[in-house]
Amino acid sequence: MCIRIAIIEDQQDLLENLRELLESYSQIEIVFTAINGVEAVRSMEFYHDKVDLLLMDIEMPEMNGIEATRILRGLYPTVRILMLTVFERQEHLMQAIEAGASGYLLKGEKAKAIVQSIEQAMEGRLPLSPVMAAQALSQLQQNAQSQEQAAPLRAFSLSGREEEVFGGLVRALTYVQIAEELFISPKTVRRHMENIYKKLDVHSKVEAIRLAHQNSWFS
Numbered sequence: 462m463c464i465r466i467a468i469i470e471d472q473q474d475l476l477e478n479l480r481e482l483l484e485s486y487s488q489i490e491i492v493f494t495a496i497n498g499v500e501a502v503r504s505m506e507f508y509h510d511k512v513d514l515l516l517m518d519i520e521m522p523e524m525n526g527i528e529a530t531r532i533l534r535g536l537y538p539t540v541r542i543l544m545l546t547v548f549e550r551q552e553h554l555m556q557a558i559e560a561g562a563s564g565y566l567l568k569g570e571k572a573k574a575i576v577q578s579i580e581q582a583m584e585g586r587l588p589l590s591p592v593m594a595a596q597a598l599s600q601l602q603q604n605a606q607s608q609e610q611a612a613p614l615r616a617f618s619l620s621g622r623e624e625e626v627f628g629g630l631v632r633a634l635t636y637v638q639i640a641e642e643l644f645i646s647p648k649t650v651r652r653h654m655e656n657i658y659k660k661l662d663v664h665s666k667v668e669a670i671r672l673a674h675q676n677s678w679f680s
Contacts (some may be wrong), residue, residue: 463487464583465513468494469501469529470545471521475568479516479545482572489576498524502532505540514541514579519548519557527553527560534561541582545575551596554589564588614678617660626653631670631679 466489470476476494483489492512495501498521505512515533519526530542541563546553554565563582566575567590578588619627622643629639636654640647654666663669673679 463490464579465490465492465511466579467492467501467504467508467512467515469496469498469515469521469526470494470518471496472518479575483576486572486576489579497521498526498529498532501529502536505533505537509537509540512540514543514563514582516545516575516579517542517562519544519546519553527556527562530557530562531560543578543582543588545570549592549596554593554596558587565593566590567592614676619657619660623653623657623660626650627657627669627673628679630654630666631673 466483468476468479468483468491470479473496476496480491480494484491492508493504495504501515501517502524505515517526517530526544526546530544533540533542542561543564543566544557544562545566545568547568549567557565564578564587566578566588570578570590581588614624625643626639629642634642636647636650640650643650658664658669661669661672663672
């Protein structure tokens with residue numbers, strides 16, 4: 462099976478080197494190259510039915526790779542986009558995945574590893590460089606621990622009405638707005654909030670809202 466790819470890279474020497482390395486693999490056909498996201502989007506207007514996967518750099522002039530990925534995945538949902546970048550930060554990985562990237566590789570990977578990742582992406586897998594995979598696993602473990610540590614709202618014995626009032630507060634509603642929404646008086650809302658503060662052991666709206674966000678009670 463021949464995989465038709467495009468390479469998006471703003472550094473010409475790296476672009477040519479990568480092209481030369483990948484062209485040595487019989488299962489890879491390079492359809493076009495581009496030096497930034499704008500060129501990639503324009504080129505895909507003509508080649509979208511001839512390209513299976515794009516190798517995409519992140520930091521490029523005019524339009525970065527993450528924005529280009531978001532646009533291209535919106536226009537051509539079946540195309541795979543594999544990020545190839547120097548950025549090792551978790552935030553870049555998450556931004557790329559959220560934009561629709563099919564994988565995330567660091568520059569410096571050997572050509573064989575890149576080709577294997579291309580094949581994995583075409584199989585529907587999510588290839589990651591080892592460093593990025595370790596970061597992703599660490600983040601998942603941290604999230605799991607946070608969820609385990611999060612206290613359920615029911616543990617504070619709020620009544621149903623108090624939960625409704627508290628939910629309005631977290632949504633940044635005023636006491637008057639909460640009262641109108643729940644068909645009660647602002648005075649009653651204030652009384653409920655006093656009870657909520659006591660049960661949560663907090664002393665202000667800020668503390669109550671922060672506690673709600675920390676425990677993902679209304680998200």
